[in-house]
Amino acid sequence: MSETLDCPTANAAPTASRWQALADQVLAGEPLTAEQAGEVLACPDSELLNLLDAAYRVRRHYFANQVQLYLLMNAKSGLCPEDCGYCSQSKDSQAEIPKYNILSRDKLMDGARVAKERDARTYCIVISARGPNEREMKAVETIVPEIKEKYGLHICACLGLLTDDxxxxLKACGVDRVNHNLNTGQGHYEKICTTHTFADRVDTLKAVRSAGMEMCSGGIVGMGESNEDLVSMAIELRELGVHSIPVNFLIPIEGVDMPHQEHVTPQYCLKTLAMFRLVCPDREIRIAGGREMHLRSLQPLGLYAANSMFVGDYLTTMGQPPEEDYQMIRDLGFEIVSESEASVC
Structure with missing residues (x-):
């Protein structure tokens, strides 16, 4: 009796071409639709490597095998009046975290020194606040020119909601980029925060854009959002013209009551990174907070879609030792981009 056997080689071509067709589409300048982006997130695990291969084609076209490194400085911790449900620094958080007002000049300069030593291209100055007060604005205006003169770093400021003025x-003092994350899709936003709106965040990004600075904005995966919410956010970021997109994965923190949080697998994290790459093909995609916890041993695969990452710790959670990041980049055959080599979208 004879029987028909599945042939892996024969089946591989249609599977691979499905995702390569999306890569062809975006490389030809035709944006992914919301439906197509949703298909990426719904990719079967058995097709994940084929999907990453397609995402890597797009990543390599725009960014070669370069990786840009970022270092975060939590310049003001806790003491925030907002109720963002995912955040250990919110007014509702019971997490045991350091709480302090904006750091001194010497501490901010020392953070810049560390950023330079770790081969970071960008130094991110972050404060917990609804928006900066005058003292905080003046501190940033004073320190940024010093940092740029001494270390030549690209400066990103994350100061909360901003007015046009x-x-x-910030533009006048030398800030290159402002981070203000959308965090999730518009339809999901009121489930994670009530003290400001999704529109407030979009308005801040528009103020940054009008001032002539680069926009950095991304989101957090694992807050009970749907695939449609993630796709909606990705398309919004594309349409706003955001330059840099950090993709965070929710880190459960004791004392932070995030009722909608859900487990995400390493495979789903990789699909999310691939979706952002294909929706926003020429934008910097950054693997951000939670990568160590959620991607685990699959972290290196994330860099086939993303082209930047944080090195060192995050705001109130620890990252892995920088040496492990450097080794991962070397093992992939990728290279850390220097300031002189970096290109801006």
Whole structure:
């Protein structure tokens, strides 16, 4: 009796071509639709490597095998009046974290020194706040020129909601980029925060854009959002013209009551990174907070879709030792981009 056997080689071509067709589409300048982006997130695990191969084609076209490194400085911790449900620094958080006002000049300069030593291209100055007060604005305006003169770093400021005037002042003092994450899709936003709106965040990004600075904005995966919410956010970021997109994965923190959080697998994290790459093909995609916990041993695969990452710790959680990041980049055959080599979208 004879029987028909599945042939892996024969079956591989249609599977691979499904995702390569999306890569062809975006490389030809035709944006992914929301439906197509949803298909990426719903990719079967058995097709994951084929999907990553397609995402890597797009990543390599725009960014070669370069990896840009970022270092975060939590310049003001806790003491925030907002109720963002995912955040250990919110007014509702019971997490045991350091709480302090904006750091001194010497500490901010020392953070810049560490960023330079770790081959980071960008130094991110972050404060917990609804928006910066005048003292905080003046501290940033004073320190940024010093940092740029001494270390030549690209400066990203994350100061909360900004007015048009504040954005203009940041541009004038030398800030290159402002981070203000959308965090999730518009339809899901009121489930994670009630003290400000999704529209407030979009308005801040528009103020940054009008001031002539680069926009950095991304989201957090694992807050009970749907695939449609993630796709909606990715398309919004694309349409706003955001330059850099950090993709965070929710880190459960004791004392932070995030009722909608859900487990995400390493495979789903990789699909999310691939979706952002294909929706926003020429934008910097950064593997951000939670990569160590959620991607685990699959972290290196994330860099086939993403082209940047944080090195060192995050705001109130620990990252892995920088040496492990450097080794991972070397093992992939990738290279850390220097300031002189970096290109801006």
């Amino acid at each position: 504040q954005a203009q002042r």
